[in-house]
Structure formats: C-alpha cells, structure tokens
Amino acid sequence: MPRRHPDWIKVKAPGNPNYLRLKKLMREKNLHTVCEEARCPNIGECWGNKTATFLILGDTCTRGCRFCAIDKGKPLALDPEEPRNVGLTVKDLGLDHIVVTSVNRDDLPDGGANHFAKTVFWIKTLNPGIRVELLIPDFEGNLDALKTVVNSGIEILNHNIETVPRLYGKVRPGHTYECSVNILKTAKELRPEVLTKTGMMLGVGESKEEVMTTLHELKANHVDIVTLGQYLQPSPKLLKVERYLHPDEFLEFKAEADKLGFRHVESGPLVRSSYHAWSHVN
Numbered sequence: 001m002p003r004r005h006p007d008w009i010k011v012k013a014p015g016n017p018n019y020l021r022l023k024k025l026m027r028e029k030n031l032h033t034v035c036e037e038a039r040c041p042n043i044g045e046c047w048g049n050k051t052a053t054f055l056i057l058g059d060t061c062t063r064g065c066r067f068c069a070i071d072k073g074k075p076l077a078l079d080p081e082e083p084r085n086v087g088l089t090v091k092d093l094g095l096d097h098i099v100v101t102s103v104n105r106d107d108l109p110d111g112g113a114n115h116f117a118k119t120v121f122w123i124k125t126l127n128p129g130i131r132v133e134l135l136i137p138d139f140e141g142n143l144d145a146l147k148t149v150v151n152s153g154i155e156i157l158n159h160n161i162e163t164v165p166r167l168y169g170k171v172r173p174g175h176t177y178e179c180s181v182n183i184l185k186t187a188k189e190l191r192p193e194v195l196t197k198t199g200m201m202l203g204v205g206e207s208k209e210e211v212m213t214t215l216h217e218l219k220a221n222h223v224d225i226v227t228l229g230q231y232l233q234p235s236p237k238l239l240k241v242e243r244y245l246h247p248d249e250f251l252e253f254k255a256e257a258d259k260l261g262f263r264h265v266e267s268g269p270l271v272r273s274s275y276h277a278w279s280h281v282n
Contacts, residue, residue, distance in 0.1 A: 006244050009230065009269050053099040053135065053274040054086050056119055057112040061103035063137075063174045067162070067201065069234035070103055078108075078115055087122030090130065097281075098123060099158075099274045101135035111137060113145035117152040124153055131155045131281065133197070135273055141179045143186055150190045156225070156281060157187045158197040160273055161218075164210040171204055171239060185221040195263070195281060199227035199273040202250075205242045215257050224263040225281075228253050229271035245269065 060075040061068070090098050100119055105112040120132055133156035139145040150157055161184075165177040184196050198218060202211065211228075218226060228250060233241050247269055254267035264281070 005232070008247050009232070009244070053101055054089075054119075055101055055103065056082055056086065057102040057105045057108075057115055059103065062106040063104040065162075065172050065175075066239040067171055067204070067231060067234075069238065075103065075105060075107060078112075083115065083119040083122045086119050087126040090123050091126045095127070095130065097131045097133065098127075099133045099135060101158075101274075102137060104137045106140060110145045110148065111139035111142060113139060113142075113148040116149045120149075120152040120154055133158055133274075135160070136183075138175060138179050138183055141182065146183060146186060147190055150187050150194060154194065156195045156197055157184075158199075158225075158273060159183045159187075160199045161214070162199070162201060163204055164200070164206045164214050166210060167205055181217065181221055184218070184223050188222045195224045196222065197225035197227070197273075198223055199229065199271075201229055201231040202245055202253075203231045203241050203243050204239060211253065212256060215253075215260060219260045219262060226257055226262050226265050226267075227271050227273050228257075228265070228267040230269040 055070075057078065058075045060071045060073050062072070062075065064072055086100065100116070100123070102112055102116065116134060116136065120134070123130060123132055132154045134149055134152075134154050135158040136146075136149055138159065159180060161177065161180045163171045168175060168177050180198075184198055187194060188196050200211065200214065215226065230245055230250075231239070231241055233239065250267040250269060250271075254265050257265040257267070
C-alpha cells in the first residue's frame with residue numbers, strides 16, 4: 001500500500017461552486033484535465049479559483065512513465081472539435097491564463113503538435129489577450145514539431161524534466177534527459193521572448209547534489225521558470241515514494257535556485273507544474 005503521507009501534505013476535499021461548475025463544463029464538452037487524470041492533490045484549490053490544466057489529444061498515453069496515473073495503451077483517434085471546445089470553455093470561465101498539456105502521442109507523425117497549435121488558435125481567437133502556457137511532451141525529439149508549438153502564439157513553453165538524469169530509466173522509461181533538456185534549449189533559441197519552464201518531482205531517490213547540478217544545467221540552458229514538488233504515489237502499481245521532503249527542504253531548494261537567477265521558482269510539497277501558474281510570469 002502507498003505510504004501514509006506526513007501531516008504537512010493535506011488538502012481540502014473539492015466541492016465549492018466553481019469546482020462543480022468547471023466539472024460540469026468539462027463533461028458537457030467532452031474535455032479532459034490533467035488535474036483529474038493525474039489525480040492532482042490541488043484540484044479543489046485550482047478549480048475553486050477557476051483555473052485548470054486542459055488535457056488534449058485524448059486521455060490515453062503511449063508511454064509508460066512509472067509515476068503517472070494517466071491510462072496507458074492505444075489511444076483513440078483525435079477529436080477534431082477538441083481545440084474549439086477548449087477555446088469555448090476557457091471563454092466561459094473568463095480566464096486570463098490558461099495551461100494546456102497532453103498525453104504522449106507517439107502514434108502520430110508530429111506527436112500532436114498541430115493539434116496543439118489548433119487549440120492555441122481557438123483559445124486566442126475566442127479569448128483575445130489571454131496568456132497561453134503549453135506543457136508539452138518531448139515529441140520524441142522532433143524539432144519540427146517543437147517549432148510548430150513554439151510559433152503557435154504562446155507565451156510560455158513548459159516541458160517537465162521530472163527527475164535527475166541518473167533516475168530516468170527508473171522513473172521515465174522511453175524518455176531521455178538529454179532530449180528533454182534539448183527541447184527547452186531549442187525552444188528558447190527558436191523564440192527568445194517565449195518563457196521556458198520545467199519542473200521536477202522530488203522524493204524518488206535523488207540526492208540534494210543531483211538536484212543542484214540539474215538546476216545549474218537548466219539555468220545554463222536559459223530556462224526561466226522552475227517548479228519543485230513532492231512526488232506522491234497515485235496508486236499501489238506505480239513508483240513508490242522513497243522519501244518525503246520536509247517543507248523546510250523545499251524552501252532551501254528555492255533559496256538556492258533563486259541565487260542561480262531563475263525568473264521564478266515555485267517550490268513546496270504540493271507544488272505541481274501548473275500550480276499557481278498564473279503567478280509565475282507576473
């Protein structure tokens with residue numbers, strides 16, 4: 001069974017009016033959020049504040065990451081109405097900042113990059129002035145696909161490295177650290193004005209020295225925003241928590257990362273890539 005969480009990892013059960021309204025909108029338009037699919041502990045707070053991370057390209061992933069609760073297998077065909085429906089839902093919510101992510105779609109020649117671009121088009125068309133953040137997969141290193149999403153009109157390009165290089169085989173089979181860093185590096189080269197962002201989950205066996213070495217490398221590749229959070233085991237079948245970091249340790253990492261000169265560092269036990277995302281660029 002998953003280990004019992006320490007006292008500092010507690011959240012309120014969702015259920016306020018904004019949460020219920022957003023859940024109703026998602027079901028009406030046949031949309032998905034990573035908040036639900038990945039069982040994020042912050043869903044009540046975020047949805048209660050009328051913000052969510054939309055999950056496009058379906059709800060089934062072609063990879064087998066050992067930390068993620070999203071279903072794995074053979075995905076269904078793309079929903080051609082999904083990009084417009086995301087735009088309409090964002091309009092209904094009256095948001096100023098929106099995050100869109102996806103499952104991995106290695107079955108598609110472009111990994112779903114054009115579907116991302118269509119979604120951005122509809123969000124921007126129906127919501128002038130909105131700020132769009134894309135949290136993208138690695139597209140198997142396809143830089144043409146990356147160029148498509150970087151040039152789609154977004155303000156923030158997010159790609160999570162998730163863990164330190166040594167643990168990739170354990171945590172992210174099918175991915176490589178080098179590919180993920182190159183995605184972030186190339187995105188900044190393609191459009192220097194686009195903010196680049198990445199995140200790591202801690203407590204899967206990394207050392208403090210490894211985290212700091214990774215942060216140094218991210219800064220050397222001109223990453224603007226970093227998020228650090230505690231890994232929480234979503235189900236007994238997935239990767240176990242090796243260690244729960246105390247909140248003070250997250251504050252120490254934030255202080256060290258701030259010294260490196262990142263534009264923004266969000267660090268805490270319940271931090272996830274999109275947690276308080278609207279505040280990362282203010």
